[in-house]
């Protein structure tokens with residue numbers, strides 16, 4: 352089963368074409384990817400024109416996908432379940448350049464990346 356799903360954020364349209372062997376995995380990915388959190392947990396912004404997707408790759412080759420609140424610069428990171436096959440959006444957090452201690456205990460294969468992905472803000 353193949354799903355094409357589209358999301359529009361900040362005048363940019365993202366189209367995802369997803370095909371997994373398992374139908375539910377396909378649905379899960381399509382639904383999660385096109386439903387980023389659209390209310391910032393830091394500043395309560397809920398204007399969908401004020402969010403954008405952003406990403407970066409660290410020296411170890413880990414890829415980080417973020418939904419960024421343009422109102423305050425907080426980021427909601429796309430997490431991936433350790434068991435594989437599933438993604439989830441983390442709550443918005445602001446990174447101030449210093450290594451932050453996160454209380455988010457959701458499974459995360461990325462771990463804490465230190466200040467690596469805070470350079471833009």
Ligand SMILES: [Zn+2]
Nearest residue numbers: 391394420423
């Ligand atoms: Zn915000």
